[in-house]
Amino acid sequence: MVYLDANATTAVDPRVVDKMLPLFTETYGNPSSKHGFGEAAGAALRRAREQVRALLGAEQAAEIVFNSGGTEGANAAIMSALEASPRRREIIISAVEHPAVLALCAWLEKNKGIRIHVIPVDREGWLDLAAYKAALSERVAVVSIMWANNETGVIFPVPELAEQAKEFGALFHTDAVQAVGKLPIDLKATEIDMLSLSGHKFHAPKGVGALYLRSSVRFKPQLKGGHQERGRRPGTENMPGIVGLGAAAELAAAHMDDENVRVRALRDRLEQGILAEVGQCVAVGAGAERLPNTSTIAFSFIEGESIVLLLDRAGIAVSMGSACSVGSFEPSHVLTAMHVAKEAVRGAVRFSLSRDTTEADIDRAIAAVPPIVAKLRAISPFGSQEGAPQALDQAHV
Amino acid sequence: MPTMQHDAFGEHFANPRNVGVLAQANAVGSVGTMGWGDAVKLMLQIDPATDRIEQARFQTFGCSSAIASSSAITELITGKTTDEALEITAADVVDFLGGLPAERMYCSVMTYEAVQNAIADYRRHGAPAPAADSATICKCFGVTEAMAARTIRINHLTDPHQVTFHTKAGGGCFGCYKQVETVLARVNAEMVAEGNLAPRQAYRPGSVPPSSEALKPRGDAPPPLGSGARANIPSHIAIPPRPAPTSAAPRPVLPPSENRDRGTPEQFELIKQAVEALRPHLQRDGGDCELVDVDGNTIYLRLSGNCVDCQLASVTLSGVQAQLAEKLQRVVRVVPVS
Ligand SMILES: Cc1ncc(COP(=O)(O)O)c(C=O)c1O
Ligand code: FES
Numbered sequence: 001m002v003y004l005d006a007n008a009t010t011a012v013d014p015r016v017v018d019k020m021l022p023l024f025t026e027t028y029g030n031p032s033s034k035h036g037f038g039e040a041a042g043a044a045l046r047r048a049r050e051q052v053r054a055l056l057g058a059e060q061a062a063e064i065v066f067n068s069g070g071t072e073g074a075n076a077a078i079m080s081a082l083e084a085s086p087r088r089r090e091i092i093i094s095a096v097e098h099p100a101v102l103a104l105c106a107w108l109e110k111n112k113g114i115r116i117h118v119i120p121v122d123r124e125g126w127l128d129l130a131a132y133k134a135a136l137s138e139r140v141a142v143v144s145i146m147w148a149n150n151e152t153g154v155i156f157p158v159p160e161l162a163e164q165a166k167e168f169g170a171l172f173h174t175d176a177v178q179a180v181g182k183l184p185i186d187l188k189a190t191e192i193d194m195l196s197l198s199g200h201k202f203h204a205p206k207g208v209g210a211l212y213l214r215s216s217v218r219f220k221p222q223l224k225g226g227h228q229e230r231g232r233r234p235g236t237e238n239m240p241g242i243v244g245l246g247a248a249a250e251l252a253a254a255h256m257d258d259e260n261v262r263v264r265a266l267r268d269r270l271e272q273g274i275l276a277e278v279g280q281c282v283a284v285g286a287g288a289e290r291l292p293n294t295s296t297i298a299f300s301f302i303e304g305e306s307i308v309l310l311l312d313r314a315g316i317a318v319s320m321g322s323a324c325s326v327g328s329f330e331p332s333h334v335l336t337a338m339h340v341a342k343e344a345v346r347g348a349v350r351f352s353l354s355r356d357t358t359e360a361d362i363d364r365a366i367a368a369v370p371p372i373v374a375k376l377r378a379i380s381p382f383g384s385q386e387g388a389p390q391a392l393d394q395a396h397v
Numbered sequence: 398m399p400t401m402q403h404d405a406f407g408e409h410f411a412n413p414r415n416v417g418v419l420a421q422a423n424a425v426g427s428v429g430t431m432g433w434g435d436a437v438k439l440m441l442q443i444d445p446a447t448d449r450i451e452q453a454r455f456q457t458f459g460c461s462s463a464i465a466s467s468s469a470i471t472e473l474i475t476g477k478t479t480d481e482a483l484e485i486t487a488a489d490v491v492d493f494l495g496g497l498p499a500e501r502m503y504c505s506v507m508t509y510e511a512v513q514n515a516i517a518d519y520r521r522h523g524a525p526a527p528a529a530d531s532a533t534i535c536k537c538f539g540v541t542e543a544m545a546a547r548t549i550r551i552n553h554l555t556d557p558h559q560v561t562f563h564t565k566a567g568g569g570c571f572g573c574y575k576q577v578e579t580v581l582a583r584v585n586a587e588m589v590a591e592g593n594l595a596p597r598q599a600y601r602p603g604s605v606p607p608s609s610e611a612l613k614p615r616g617d618a619p620p621p622l623g624s625g626a627r628a629n630i631p632s633h634i635a636i637p638p639r640p641a642p643t644s645a646a647p648r649p650v651l652p653p654s655e656n657r658d659r660g661t662p663e664q665f666e667l668i669k670q671a672v673e674a675l676r677p678h679l680q681r682d683g684g685d686c687e688l689v690d691v692d693g694n695t696i697y698l699r700l701s702g703n704c705v706d707c708q709l710a711s712v713t714l715s716g717v718q719a720q721l722a723e724k725l726q727r728v729v730r731v732v733p734v735s
Contacts, residue, residue, distance in 0.1 A: 303434070305460040306410070313411060329434060329460055330569075346434060379416050379464060381438040381456035382431055 002316045002361040006354035007150050013203040019247040023240040048246025055249040057186030065232045066242050069209035070177035071100040073196025076222045077173040081142035083220040088141035090115040095337040101144050123339050125154035125285035140170040147179035151334040152285035153294025162191040181252035193217045204248035208241030259355045264292035266362050271295040273366035278373050293353040298344035301383035302376040305329050307349050314368040321348030405495040410461040413468035419454035426515025428507045433538045435459035439511040448478045462501035469493045470508035479516045502563045534576040537569030549584040555598050572722050578602040657692040671724040695730045
């Protein structure tokens with residue numbers, strides 16, 4: 001199988017597994033304990049915190065709070081910000097946030113009366129900066145804008161957005177789940193207050209992540225309990241996971257530049273190879289600044305789930321740009337917000353690479369896609385062989 | 398035998414039978430649009446002497462279940478008389494494939510409807526198709542009341558979510574949930590009276606809550622409303638004003654005043670009150686709206702302030718439409734006028 005779904009998750013690096021294994025059966029102590037077992041675990045915890053600090057370019061290791069991943073980080077950041085400044089009752093997000101942010105904000109709007117500003121993006125995926133400026137005010141408690149989009153890889157100018165938020169005294173959180181490990185990040189040179197990351201997107205295990213909290217930020221813990229993570233995230237630490245996260249952070253930092261050059265070349269070759277072989281398809285967000293590993297291609301006149309399932313049968317694992325909804329697959333909110341053409345938006349497929357991706361993987365994918373698209377187009381009643389595509393909105397095909 | 402079942406589905410998805418255009422077709426049935434997410438075009442060659450389906454071909458846009466169901470239906474109806482073919486149900490398609498995911502049942506219903514349409518087409522001898530068989534209850538997916546009712550009856554549905562899985566009605570903006578409940582309760586009551594359903598199984602409106610509304614992707618509403626820009630976010634979420642107005646689509650024109658059906662004064666008053674109740678919502682976002690007139694189920698509104706040039710005017714409109722529909726307990730269409 002060729003795995004081209006790294007934005008969904010990655011394989012744990014074997015070097016990371018090696019670092020984790022002793023934590024299960026040898027250094028299994030509780031870092032809060034005062035004996036030797038506890039001390040060994042405590043040392044491992046400190047090392048991991050330092051490794052994550054270094055990857056993020058944070059000032060102090062104490063600014064890193066380990067948790068269970070991106071969803072928890074985003075929820076904690078936003079809920080804490082609202083609690084810390086009760087007189088500010090507005091939030092700014094982008095239209096293309098992950099459900100970790102979007103669903104929380106929809107809930108806050110509905111149940112807590114918080115006003116949510118949703119900043120649109122254009123066809124390429126660029127954020128509407130004028131709308132962002134217009135939404136900022138002293139009423140905004142927190143801005144939460146992702147660093148890189150999981151579906152398209154489009155990168156937002158987060159450091160700049162954070163500076164603008166500061167002028168209004170609003171806290172700034174970024175969901176950097178897709179950016180960490182892929183983009184160089186130097187938090188101390190920015191005004192970013194909070195950042196969420198998730199280990200499984202960069203070869204650490206699932207279910208472990210971290211929330212960066214700038215030391216100046218007043219944080220209101222959402223879990224109440226013991227003193228772990230200085231009370232900011234109580235509960236006995238997931239030690240094997242945290243050690244894995246630290247090791248993966250160190251590997252990511254060490255290999256980022258080389259890997260990005262290689263992965264970007266592979267991604268470009270894949271994208272250009274498919275676009276050249278298959279007509280009537282577009283690379284979504286290719287005109288914007290993008291992560292080096294992500295390519296979403298929208299194929300006209302066919303439907304994403306069928307493409308993904310046929311590719312799976314051909315030994316290529318990718319994901320679709322649609323969400324399973326009641327009764328049908330609906331185009332994702334990201335592609336809809338980008339106004340991807342109607343005849344193509346349901347045929348979007350995401351290819352996402354990692355440092356595990358090889359030249360041979362890309363060759364196989366380039367060979368597999370065109371016949372599958374051709375096969376589905378032969379089945380489709382739209383864009384028929386007889387020339388002009390038919391009117392897509394009409395009730396009858 | 399789960400593996401066998403899986404194979405039938407996989408086989409008909411990966412190697413569908415009878416794909417393509419049937420040039421000599423004398424019966425064609427289409428269901429769905431690209432905007433709704435699935436569409437099937439079924440083409441039949443029927444022998445007028447024997448009334449038998451000699452050949453069936455299809456073209457389908459949709460997910461694996463839609464393709465497999467289309468392939469299955471062509472296999473099931475080939476060689477049958479038109480009367481026999483009309484009796485083949487969505488459940489037969491599902492059985493033939495060894496099962497479909499619950500939320501994909503619509504795909505089998507779609508192929509059933511395509512057969513019904515194709516044979517109706519054949520029996521009309523080329524006369525144009527009559528207008529839709531009844532009122533549309535779900536605008537997102539163009540589901541008529543009659544289609545929902547027969548799907549409920551044939552497939553013995555007793556839960557609104559099942560109706561959504563089978564027809565898609567209620568799977569988009571949720572605006573039609575009440576209508577789905579109403580049709581379901583009515584048809585279930587009829588089924589009880591006919592002795593086809595135990596009274597305790599019949600659906601009572603309000604007994605099953607709608608699924609969470611947050612972040613439901615919405616289907617494309619057929620009429621082009623507003624500016625055409627649309628983002629898939631909850632309609633109740635505020636969008637900041639755009640710096641520059643986006644090019645507005647031509648607005649539909651109002652029919653001449655004497656031709657408008659305003660309903661009874663009480664009904665008109667009800668609509669007026671419902672619109673009034675919505676205004677604070679829009680005003681909070683720097684917009685406003687005003688009732689211009691009513692014509693049957695169409696409510697003409699004038700949007701002002703931020704609502705007009707808001708990039709999400711169409712989302713706002715469908716939100717307003719859903720809320721009005723809910724307040725008035727019937728299907729309405731909101732049309733902006735300037
Ligand atoms: C952009 C983004 N944010 C948040 C998440 C959620 O992270 P987790 O799975 O660690 O909760 C994901 C993972 O899919 C993501 O891609
Ligand atoms: S889901 Fe039925 S009207 Fe929107």
